[in-house]
Every structure is written in C-alpha cells, then in structure tokens.
Amino acid sequence: xxxxxxxxxxxxxxxxxxxxxxxxxxxxxxxxxxxxxxxxxxxxxxxxxxxxxxxxxxxxxxxxxxxxxxxxxxxxxxxxxxxxxxxxxxxxxxxxxxxxxxxxxxxxxxxxxxxxxxxxxxxxxxxxxx
Amino acid sequence: xxxxxxxxxxxxxxxxxxxxxxxxxxxxxxxxxxxxxxxxxxxxxxxxxxxxxxxxxxxxxxxxxxxxxxxxxxxxxxxxxxxxxxxxxxxxxxxxxxxxx
Numbered sequence: 001x002x003x004x005x006x007x008x009x010x011x012x013x014x015x016x017x018x019x020x021x022x023x024x025x026x027x028x029x030x031x032x033x034x035x036x037x038x039x040x041x042x043x044x045x046x047x048x049x050x051x052x053x054x055x056x057x058x059x060x061x062x063x064x065x066x067x068x069x070x071x072x073x074x075x076x077x078x079x080x081x082x083x084x085x086x087x088x089x090x091x092x093x094x095x096x097x098x099x100x101x102x103x104x105x106x107x108x109x110x111x112x113x114x115x116x117x118x119x120x121x122x123x124x125x126x127x128x129x130x
Numbered sequence: 131x132x133x134x135x136x137x138x139x140x141x142x143x144x145x146x147x148x149x150x151x152x153x154x155x156x157x158x159x160x161x162x163x164x165x166x167x168x169x170x171x172x173x174x175x176x177x178x179x180x181x182x183x184x185x186x187x188x189x190x191x192x193x194x195x196x197x198x199x200x201x202x203x204x205x206x207x208x209x210x211x212x213x214x215x216x217x218x219x220x221x222x223x224x225x226x227x228x229x230x231x
Contacts, residue, residue, distance in 0.1 A: 027154050109154050109183040113161035126184045 006059035014039030035059035052081035064092035064117035098124040137200035148191035165203030
C-alpha cells in the first residue's frame with residue numbers, strides 16, 4: 001500500500017466524501033491507500049481539522065498524500081491539518097486544485113501506477129487548468 | 131537496446147466507448163509498460179498518450195470506431211498486445227457495468 005501516493009477526500013458532506021471514495025475504489029481499485037472525511041459530528045455539513053488529520057494518518061504513505069477538497073473550509077481546514085503534521089511529513093502532503101470527484105479519480109489513477117506526488121497533483125490539476 | 135515501433139488496431143465495442151471506467155483501465159495497463167504508448171481514433175492519429183488518464187478520457191473515443199495503438203520501446207510489442215487484448219475483452223466488464231457507463 002505505502003508504495004503509492006495516498007489519497008484523502010475532504011468534503012463538507014459525509015455522503016459526498018463517502019460516494020467519492022466509492023467511485024475511486026470501484027473505478028481505480030485498491031492499489032492506493034484512501035481515506036475520506038466530511039460532515040460535522042452532529043450529522044450536518046462541515047469539515048474539521050481533527051477528522052482531516054485522522055484521514056491523513058489513515059492514508060499516509062511514504063510517497064506522500066494528495067488531498068482533494070470541495071469548498072472553502074475544506075481547503076483551509078486541510079491546510080491547517082497539514083500544518084499540524086510532523087514537520088517531515090508536511091512537504092509530502094498537497095491540496096490539489098481540482099474538482100473533488102474527478103480530481104480524486106484522476107489522482108488515484110496516476111497514483112496507482114506508482115507516480116510521485118508531483119505527478120499525481122499535476123494529473124488532478126490538469127483536468128481543468130486554471 | 132533496439133528501439134522498435136509496434137502498432138495495431140482493435141474495434142472498440144464497449145457500449146459506452148472509451149468512457150470513464152474503460153479509460154482508467156486502459157491507462158493503468160499502459161502505465162505498466164516502459165514503452166511510450168499512444169492510442170488514437172485513426173491510423174493517422176491524433177495520437178494521445180495512453181498513460182495520461184486526463185488525455186485519454188478527454189478524447190471521448192466512441193463505440194464502433196477502430197482504436198489504433200502504437201508503442202515504441204523495448205516492451206512495445208507486449209504493450210500493444212496487452213492494450214488490444216483489454217479492448218477485445220471489453221475491458222473485463224460485465225454487461226451490467228457497461229450499461230451503466
């Protein structure tokens with residue numbers, strides 16, 4: 001598992017996060033470690049730093065982790081979660097500037113072939129270059 | 131090491147054409163070879179890097195066209211044979227998978 005870059009999915013919605021992860025598993029397979037989080041503990045919409053940190057831990061690979069997010073808070077909380085990681089990990093975690101579902105599938109496809117983190121991020125962001 | 135170019139073609143019969151899931155499978159398979167591997171909807175291209183999931187998916191090659199495959203490198207012949215085999219097996223999908231695109 002740790003031979004490939006890991007993927008973390010962070011959505012405001014638990015259902016979107018779970019559904020996105022399901023698409024990655026079904027379309028790409030299980031060669032990449034994958035974790036997702038979304039929603040607040042009360043069942044509403046939201047993201048929180050603790051859940052994102054746990055997801056990063058769960059998907060961690062020595063080759064790094066690519067995070068796919070949906071809207072505003074998902075990105076800022078992901079960046080905060082990265083800052084709270086051990087220093088040696090921080091440079092090996094990136095937030096991709098890509099749509100969450102498509103980006104996750106593209107990133108996982110690239111990661112499944114053993115590509116380095118930079119290639120995984122570039123592939124996710126290549127979809128809608130902006 | 132001799133560099134040889136190998137090419138072939140196969141009829142794309144998958145109901146959805148080269149859509150999302152078939153594209154992922156094709157790309158993943160292409161990545162297992164060292165050779166440069168390209169696919170295209172005609173003998174003259176346009177050629178698409180078969181290892182690029184974004185480019186393969188964006189090409190939207192439809193059902194019923196011949197998919198041309200060409201590869202260059204030490205394992206080019208194996209790569210072309212493997213990709214053609216995948217398309218011939220309809221991407222190893224069941225009819226139900228194919229119907230849902």
